Amino acid sequence: MKSIKKIIKSQKVDMGGIILEQPLPNQFIDQLDPFLLIHHWDDRLKGNQKQNEAGVGPHPHRGFSPVTLVFKGGVHHQDSRGHSSIVMEGGTQWMFSGLGITHSERPYKELAELGGDFEIIQFWLNVPAKNKMEQPFYKPITKDETPTFISEDKKVQVAVVSGKFKDLKGVVETFTPVTTLRMDFEKDSELEFEIPSKQNSLIYVLNGQLQINNEEVTSKDFVWFNNDGDEIKIKSIQPSRAILLAGEPIGEEVVSYGPFVMNNHTQIMQAIKDSQMGKMGVLIEKF
Numbered sequence: 658m659k660s661i662k663k664i665i666k667s668q669k670v671d672m673g674g675i676i677l678e679q680p681l682p683n684q685f686i687d688q689l690d691p692f693l694l695i696h697h698w699d700d701r702l703k704g705n706q707k708q709n710e711a712g713v714g715p716h717p718h719r720g721f722s723p724v725t726l727v728f729k730g731g732v733h734h735q736d737s738r739g740h741s742s743i744v745m746e747g748g749t750q751w752m753f754s755g756l757g758i759t760h761s762e763r764p765y766k767e768l769a770e771l772g773g774d775f776e777i778i779q780f781w782l783n784v785p786a787k788n789k790m791e792q793p794f795y796k797p798i799t800k801d802e803t804p805t806f807i808s809e810d811k812k813v814q815v816a817v818v819s820g821k822f823k824d825l826k827g828v829v830e831t832f833t834p835v836t837t838l839r840m841d842f843e844k845d846s847e848l849e850f851e852i853p854s855k856q857n858s859l860i861y862v863l864n865g866q867l868q869i870n871n872e873e874v875t876s877k878d879f880v881w882f883n884n885d886g887d888e889i890k891i892k893s894i895q896p897s898r899a900i901l902l903a904g905e906p907i908g909e910e911v912v913s914y915g916p917f918v919m920n921n922h923t924q925i926m927q928a929i930k931d932s933q934m935g936k937m938g939v940l941i942e943k944f
Contacts, residue, residue, distance in 0.1 A: 658870055659852060659886040667697065667861075667877040673713075676700075680861050680879035681780075689857050689881065690906040691833060693721065693781040693918060697863065697877075699729075702764060704772025708733065708944045712763035717937040718754035719928045720789040721918040722782040722831075725750040726818070726839060726900065728863065729776035730768050736760035737938025740795045746776075747800025749818050749837075751829050753784070755793035757928070757937030766944065778861070778900060784832045785907050786920045798828055803839075812846030812893075815839070820903070822850070835904040842867065842893035850889040850901065858882045858889075858903035865897025 667680040678697035682688060702711065712732075725732060731745040736752070737759040744750050745765075752760065764775055798818065804825040806815040819827035820836030827837065836852065842865065852858050860869060860880040867874050869891050874880055882889070889901075910920050917928040931937060 662883045665879040691783040691904045695780045699776040706769045708769045711769040715940040717932045719757045722753045726778045729774040731765040733763045737940045742797040749798040751796045756790040758793040759938045759940045812843040814841040838901040842897045847892040856903040863898040866894040868892040
């Protein structure tokens with residue numbers, strides 16, 4: 658069994674006026690290779706906004722994959738490579754920023770105008786140095802396109818975004834082995850998960866109450882595992898939602914600055930310069 662190293666309560670952060678939960682980084686760990694950051698935005702949008710007044714406007718990235726899991730509402734993605742798509746709840750926006758891309762992330766038009774529940778998780782996934790300057794890509798995945806495991810008693814659903822679970826394989830190809838699971842538990846349900854011991858792994862609880870390997874965790878808990886086994890047992894005490902992330906460590910130096918994640922300071926300085934010169938593309942949003 659994979660033992661729990663630490664259970665850490667998420668902390669609130671202010672990102673440009675948007676109040677988010679930040680499970681990672683936290684006071685105990687800067688990153689859990691290859692996972693660099695996790696943000697959880699759960700809010701009720703007030704409405705009466707234009708779409709370009711809500712969410713996050715155009716900004717650049719280089720050197721990693723920002724991944725957005727949509728739980729409530731919908732996100733309109735636009736980028737400097739010409740992509741424009743809306744992914745609704747249950748879906749995922751998987752972007753690899755590569756040598757550079759500029760994108761925006763807004764609530765879709767009706768949600769901005771009329772208001773309503775909006776909940777997403779975005780995590781930043783590092784990639785090896787040899788891949789950092791490859792061409793960017795963007796992959797929108799709907800709920801229906803996401804392979805989903807349903808337990809025999811119908812009480813647990815596990816959506817497989819990347820990696821493998823049971824006989825299902827996620828639709829995203831990653832540079833290194835990475836498992837991304839979205840988990841929904843009804844009350845008094847249980848399921849076992851097999852995660853290779855060499856993979857760094859975590860569970861973040863969006864809401865509810867779970868028993869993970871006999872330890873109780875609750876809403877906004879970040880569960881950090883040791884690399885000493887390959888089995889995780891989860892039982893639900895209350896209806897709960899959680900994500901499980903596991904990945905093979907890359908084991909390289911990481912230097913980050915704002916939206917850029919590279920391997921040394923010289924590369925960061927070049928990223929800043931390239932962004933200022935427009936080499937990461939220009940995005941003029943269309944609504």
